[in-house]
Amino acid sequence: MTAKNKITVKRNAQPKEKPATDQLAFGTVFTDHMFVMDYTEGTGWHDARIVPYEPFMLDPAAIVLHYGQTVFEGLKAYVTDDKEVVLFRPDENMKRLNRSNERLCMPNFDEELMLDALKELVSLDKEWIPDREGTSLYIRPFIFATQPYLGVAPSKTYRLMIILSPVGAYYKEGMNPVKIAVESEFVRAAVGGTGSAKTAGNYAGAMKAQEVAEAAGYSQVLWLDAKEHKYIEEVGAMNVFFKINGEVITPSLNGSILEGITRKSVIELLQSWGFPVTERKVSIQEIFDANAAGTLEEAFGTGTAAVISPMGELSWGDEKCEINGNQIGELSLKLYETITGIQTGRVEDPFNWVVKVD
Structure with missing residues (x-):
């Protein structure tokens, strides 16, 4: 049977x-x-x-x-x-x-x-x-x-x-870049905790920071690590990517970051295109320094609900940085169109990601 x-x-x-x-x-x-x-x-x-x-x-x-x-x-x-x-x-x-x-x-x-x-x-x-x-x-x-x-x-x-x-769309902004507040007080998860599991408590504990961010006019928060409040982990309930000087960088999985299916798909797509992509620690200071140097080209979140969510502005304490002129980046758009195209059959699926329902 x-x-x-x-x-x-x-x-x-x-x-x-x-x-x-x-x-x-x-x-x-x-x-x-x-x-x-x-x-x-x-x-x-x-x-x-x-x-x-x-x-x-x-x-x-x-x-x-x-x-x-x-x-x-x-x-x-x-x-x-x-x-x-x-x-x-x-x-x-x-x-x-x-x-x-x-x-x-x-x-x-x-x-x-x-x-x-x-x-x-x-x-x-x-x-x-x-x-x-x-x-x-x-x-x-x-x-x-x-x-x-x-x-x-x-x-x-x-x-x-x-x-x-x-x-319908998860964010009312759609594919328009969103404003993100860097969270320096609350933490989403700690190494050794449940951050790598998809469990309700992770989301309940994140709601206060989200509430504060929304009251200040931001769509989401950018989470930093629980120990040093220095290294980037996730953005809202999504994984996060940065394009700096032609290279795509995303925080490496460390036990407190959820391993996203869209994250995995983005990495595999970039590698198939011959695009340089690196998984490593990324500090918030590095991002602001790259922006000041003019090498921060794009930033975006990835997840099932929104697929690709471009970031147009980051606020960290008294500092702010605008990313790519608050416009959708070329790579962000290409990733979105490719993944959603594969999902809807408009783009060829060379990875056999799509499963038909009988």
């Missing part, structure tokens, strides 16, 4: 009205179905099922509510110009989700089964996938501890779910 045969399906008898594609926000509307699977210690993962999207009951003492034992992922489905439904590197998301599980003392799952479940769910709700430029179907797999227990210990029971949401 194949993994796909193990998934039961219950169709929604009352489908919801679909939103207008020109009015989509990010993560506010959800499709008709969701995937659910449970874990019990001694039994393993069981009862894989697709059911109508609906609220569910959770014990008030569930470990996730008290100790935050939860992980998640984010990826997208697209409709190509040939009307095929495709996913972008979903195997990488499944691998990363299992890595997050390991860090949070949560059980690994069968990645083949999860990919089958994801494809079947997307296929069932494929009419929800918007085809307007810049839109997609956002896919959110997540796992959380369900055992009712107030002792500090890994749960003995878990639930794994996948929900879907038709989305």
